[in-house]
Amino acid sequence: MASSDMAMGVIFLSQTVIGLLGNFFLLYHYSVLYFTRATLRSTDLVVKHLTVANILIFLSKGILQTLSALGVNYFLGNIGCQLVFYVYRVGRGVSIGSTCLLSVFQAFTISPRNSRWAELKLHTSQYVGLSHSLILCWVVNMLVNSVVPMYMTGKRNGKNHTTKKDVVFCSVIRNNRFSYSLPVILFSCYDFLCLGLMIWACSSMVFILYRHRQRVQHIHRTNLSSRSSPESRVTESILVLLSTFISFYALSYLFTLWVTLINNPSKWLVNIAALITACFPTISPFILMSRDPRIPTPGSACCE
Template sequence: MISNDTVLGLLFLCQTVFGALGNSFLLGLYITTFLIGTKLRPIDLLISHLAFVNDLVLLSKGVPQTMAAFGLNNFLDDVGCQLVFYFHRVARGISLCTTCLLSSIQTITLSPRSSRWAEVKARITKCIVSFCFLCWTFHLPIYYIILLNVKGPIRVKNITERNNLIYCSAPIGISFNVALHIFVFSLPDILCVGIMVGTSGYMIFVLYRHHQKVQYIHGNDLTSSSNPEIRATQTILLLVSMFVSFYSLNTILTLFMQFEKPASWLVHVNVFLAACFPVCSPFVLIVSDSQVLKYSLALWDRIKLPVQ
């Protein structure tokens, strides 16, 4: 009979492998497409950046969690635990920032085609690289607090002042200074989530108006909904709704674990939720974004050309 730990290990292994393959495929496709000279959309840079960050999220959490589920609990020391948790939180924050940028840029793309909005659209698409760099510059220093609190696994059972996070440990409860630090630097995350909710509401409104207009002009013939801009908007809406849902649940559990000593199953559930968006997002893009198929076919034709 297969033990629960083995089932968990296989679950985390499959989740990590499939997610890493999906994100690596997208990242490799966009890089190769750019190198062969094909013109990319402005949001393609953000999608490739999101794929890279999602890979980092999965590898920094999925690999050690898989090893721990298979019974290898003492493979990291204090420095290893600090680095794993640090890069996971940084990548998670940058993933939030990048998804927020995707939502915002698509909202501007859907905005009325006046000269004022056209100027804003042209400026913001030119600043995508700067925005990505700013995300890294902001998130790298603010999570230094993790380096001070996360330690290696608990090896003595009668220690009660620290949470046992399977392969690492963290203090139960947080001091006033740390709580203030977390509150202050959580404000950008709250702001990003608020922006995503607001832009998503606007995009839903625009799509609804488009649907009503198409129905009025064409009756039941909704073929114009296959417009690439509309499909891209629907894809980003799906990504945003997924991110907000998984991020909210994961944040609630993480805060709960700061004040209560969690059971091992709750730790596993929290890690699983944290990895759901990085795993699902590349496959949503591969299936929903017609541009991915276009790039793939162009690359395949380029590969076959020398053979012929």
């Protein structure tokens, strides 16, 4: 095995282990809060679904990408490839949808009472309504991605196809350009819709926070401390999460498009695209934990 393949395998293994540990710890933390204190924010419900989706990403494609980088490629049959990519696509779609829902929900939450979103704000503040939206997100992604198994096959499959494109440990069937492009367009529409809503929500939250700080600036200088409110801290955490997602998504989309347009992409290019795609599921739990005062840090635990 080449040293470059070994290095890439170690990088994938480290990313998968760190991502799984971070998401499992965050999910465990919110579960403990729910069963012991029964005090969860509405945004915590979205974060729980986000962590579950991230875990599915690592358990499906993350582990297999690590094995493939280490040189183990021909271990999945047709059903294995179809199942892995279906679970991965559902997890990825729910991860994007949950992040989008989190941003839109928080934008409505911090909007002024006299804004045109005031009536919608009353509905989004309901825990049940948010739960139904998350369930709908799972159902939509499970239905939309049901076409994925039709285009996946194992590399050991001996059947002849018009066009067969390898994606490291599996292959994509491309019998004709139209049938292959249709699901790609469908998935892209979903991604761009969520991305557009995230950019709108991010811009709205920045504008609302800016105006709010302008109004209370003189109060902070006289009577109140400059400490931000819990709602502002949650909003700032979501803004950091959104900016991280948008940055990695844009970079991942460029590399994925590059891999798609090339007939025979190199293994190095495919690995880099997969590495960048998994960056957000790896980093997101640590961003949320670092900005949540309810999660004890090692330093605070030592001081108690």
